[in-house]
Amino acid sequence: MQVLDRLRRAILLAALSLFAVAGAAAGERFITVASTTSTEQSGLFDYLLPKFTQASGIKVRVVALGTGQALDLARRGDADVVFVHDQAAEEKFVAAGDGLRRQPVMYNxxxxxxxxxxxxxxxxxxxxxxxxxxxxxxxxxxxxxxxxxxxxxxxxxxxxxxxxxxxxxxxxxxxxxxxxxxxxxxxxxxxxxxxxxxxxxxxxxxxxxxxxxxxxxxxxFNQYGVILVNPARHPEVKAADGQRFIDWLVAAAGQQAIAAYRIGGESVFFPNAAE
Amino acid sequence: MTMSGWLRLEALGLNENGARLLNPVNLTLTAGRTAILGANGAGKSTLLRLLHGLLRPSEGRLIWPTPLSQGMVFQRPAMLRATVLANVEYGLKIRGVESAERRRRAAAALAQVGLGDFAKRPARRLSGGEQQHVALARVWALEPQVLFLDEPTASLDPASSREVERIIGDIAAAGARIVMSSHNLGQARRLAEEVIFIDHGAVLEQTPAAEFFKQPGSEAARRFLRDEMP
Amino acid sequence: MQEFAASLALAAHLVSAGDARLAGIVSLSLGVSLGATLLACALGMPLGAWLAIGRFPGRHTLIVAFNALMGLPSVVAGLFLYLLLSRAGPLGGLGLLFTPTAIVIAQTFLIAPLIVALTRQLIEDAWQEYREQLRSLGARRTRAVATLLWDGRFSLSIVGLAGFGRAIAEVGAVMIVGGNIDGVTRVMTTTIALETSKGDLPLALALSLILIALVMGVNLFAALLRAWAARRWG
CATH class of the missing domain: 3.40.190.10 (Periplasmic binding protein-like II)
Structure with a gap:
């Protein structure tokens, strides 16, 4: 049964490599944020997120889509936090019970x-x-x-x-x-x-x-808002860690970091959580 | 046992897609060494494959009074991409023979065909004649009670043919019944006790070899002997 | 042409500088694609061989179905898997969405039909050559499947390679179920897509060149292996 043994070994190896790649990312404390291509492609997240991770020990995984898609994703419970820029759609999202509270963060x-x-x-x-x-x-x-x-x-x-x-x-x-x-x-x-x-x-x-x-x-004027996905609707939502990210964004530390981000000397986003 | 023969064919025939490949035939095989003779395309291979069970008859039946273990050697042996030894061991492995015993029997069979030194060589890199030797060792290792051979020397040079013939003789001497198709009359004369002559899908005669070569019973066989004689 | 030279220089620089981020992306790409290829081969090759030599009702329907699946647009596969793996979907509880495992599943799903179809073709041809011999030696179908797969291992390595090539070049489904998350599910193709949309075409092209070099390296290795095998085993 040498041949079948080899086959079995190949299957085992495949399964192992599957676990290896999965294991590399496991055991890490993280939240998933559905956000927009504009935020990701502006480079803001590369600058901002390491600061939050350093302060909280929580990693942030960003899935960047259009605002509509990002809200759809969150509606299915596939993200913990949405960070987007379409006020009307965001308010509808909250009104429908998909999200808890919309908080303004910044504008550009x-x-x-x-x-x-x-x-x-x-x-x-x-x-x-x-x-x-x-x-x-x-x-x-x-x-x-x-x-x-x-x-x-x-x-x-x-x-x-x-x-x-x-x-x-x-x-x-x-x-x-x-x-x-x-x-x-x-x-x-x-x-x-x-x-x-x-x-x-x-x-x-x-x-x-x-x-x-x-x-x-x-x-x-282009306002960005942040919303925690409703944990009552999706129990897997990491509500505590998600809320921590939101709190950090709208508090002094996050707001200052947003203001400090520049491309070629130009400010890109203007914090306005307090307004 | 001898009277009833070791294999009986009762109205055994084969049609495929409306074409008659073998006319229904009644035969009793009693001899230890049988040659199936006939021109190319006469139906020799078809008959052998029916006997070995590779083809399913469309009519009639085969009767094995006592079940006998069988093996077959083809005109072109199919070698696995593995060593000569692994090729010879393959059939034993299927039969669940344990590995040390398997190795021993395969090595013995290789020695008997004169390829004792070839055990570790890749089988598909051997010459046609050498491959046919491996095929004989592969089947011999299984110690079959019946061995079917389909034109085993048709694509070999005279020297290899002689060697293969010698080995077939050894296998027969070890007690296996031999049924071999051939259109090499000299070979049939040297090896066979009995001849089955087949022409256009019809078995025309089953005659002791000595008698067949002296005075065949059918006109077609006379013509065949005349055409094939050197 | 000038852009191309600049990208080539940039690619060389990225590789020689041993950029850690690039290394992470490349090894993730290789890891998931290799995992998907092994998984798809482990499932697809026996299935393909079984389709080649088995005789059972529905066989032709299955063959047609697998051939058709080869043309499945990757985005469609991605969408289907997304709905399956989404927290609101039937397999949502596994928490696999946006993980490397999800990418492996998507790639497996996309390349398995290719592997089944190519294996079936190869084994069908081999079966022509070996059928009588194997049956005469007493091999039943399961045994014959295993024997033919092992005997065709060098040709089948090309089948695996074709699968690997499609897996590592995959972008649509990988983007959807992986999410292109920096440091987690960002592979070479999704990085290239991202840099392209940032308008950083030289970097995108440099990454593409590295991807091409990788795929060519793997192919070269397989070609050498096959040449060696042909000489060794015939």
Whole structure:
């Protein structure tokens, strides 16, 4: 039965290696945070999380998705904390009993990015006016189209501009269904306009001819909130450790760390938990 | 026992996809060394495979008055990617023979075919003739009571053929009944006591070897002997 | 072309500097893909051999099903496994989502059909050659399956290699069930995807080059092994 023995040994080896990789990560105290691609790709977490781990001994595992997906994930109980930026969706999440309490953490701002030569003459201080000009010129525009916080914001701005997107959508409007970085890559390749969050933009390398055309409009304000997933609904949620992370974020230590994070000397996020 | 023979075929026949591969035939095998003769495609291999149980008859039946252990050697032996010794041990392993005993019997069988020094060689790297020797050792190690051989020397050079013939003679002398297909008349003459002649899927005669070679009973056999004579 | 040279230099630098993070990602990639390959081979090869030589009702349906599964989009497999492993899903209690084990399961799931189909083809051919001989020697089907698998071990190593290649190149399902968590489930492909979306194309390309070099190294090793085996065993 030499052959069957060998087969059995191969199966055993496979099972062992399975345990080996699983074991490497086991026994560690951690929470899972569902967050957004914009936060991860801005580099904030790389800076922030080690500080929390040092203070608490709790590791933070971040799954970065669009805000809509992150909330869906948490709704199924696959995360302990959500850290996202779409206030309306967050409030709905809490109201439905999926999360406990929404706490504001920080803000940054959205920017309208486009080709430097600005063929639609969209540059300025007014996001609504800028979008109207892009639509009038039928200039290429890239949309995230992925139910993310940035996508939700973009749709609000079109509405504010008085434009019925469904009525005038054409080939110029590219609904890419992708994350912030992928959408930026697409826009850079097409010399298109798009709405981005400042954090991802500052950390983005492949800019091509793109530059910031509209910033500073009060409506471009982008608030981030943090919510503990409701442990009554999902008993596996690590409520104590999750709450500890939230408390740290909104207390002085976390707020100062957020303020201290810079890319190329520029501040990216502005703590505002106290407001 | 001798009267009833060690194997009886009762109206044994084979059809495949509407083609008749073997006409129903009644035979009783009594001889210790039988040669199945006939031209290429006459149905020699088919008959051997039916006898060995590799093919299932579509009609009639085989009767073994006493169950006998069997082995078969093919025209082209299939060697496993393993040593010569492992190839010879394989059949013993299947029969649950314990490992030291297995090794002993395999080594003895290899010595009997003159390949005692080849035990550790990879079997598939041997020449065709050497592989056929390994095949004989492999079957001999099982000490079969009946040995079927399908054209065992058809693809070998004359020297290897002679060697293989000698070994077949040794196995017969050790007590195994031999049933061998061949179209080599000299070989059949040297080895067989009895000849079964088959032509176009029909068994035409079963004759003692001496008589067959002197005066075959069928016209087809006479033609076959004339064509095959050197 | 200039970008490519820059990435090549960066790849060389990353490797020679022995970057600990890179080493962690590479060893995780190798570990999970190797685990998935072994697991898929242990399950898929006997199954493939059984499909090759067995005769039972439903065999053809199974063969067609496995052939079709080979074309399963990785995202679909990922989604299916996510729903299965999610805390709200039937296997949620195991707590496997977003762990390396989840990646191993996803990769196993994706490459097993490939291994079954390729093994079946190989063993079917070998069965043609060996069937009468093995039956004559008294081997029953289970024994024949084991014998043919062992006899075809060198050809089957290529099958395993094809599986490993697909496993380590896998991104869609791995992203979904692994979550691309830094230091836990971030493997080479998801890192490449992440760096691409950060717009750091030189780094993404450098990592891709390292991945390609790894896969080529494994293939080279297998080719040498096979050449040696062909010379040794015929």
């Amino acid at each position: 701002d959205f920017i309208l990015v486009g080709p430097k030569d600005d063929p639609a003459q969209a540059a300025g201080q007014d996001i609504a006016e800028g979008l109207r000009r892009i639509a009038a010129a039928r200039a290429p525009f890239v949309s995230r189209g992925d139910k993310s916080g940035t996508h939700a914001a973009e749709l609000r701005y079109w509405q504010a501009a008085g434009i019925d997107l469904d009525a005038i959508k054409g080939p110029w409007y590219r609904d890419t269904g992708s994350g912030m970085g992928a959408a930026l890559n697409t826009a850079a390749a097409l010399d298109a306009y798009l709405l981005a969050d400042r954090g991802t933009w500052l950390n983005f390398r492949n800019r091509g001819k793109l530059s910031i055309l509209i910033a500073g409009d009060r409506r471009l």
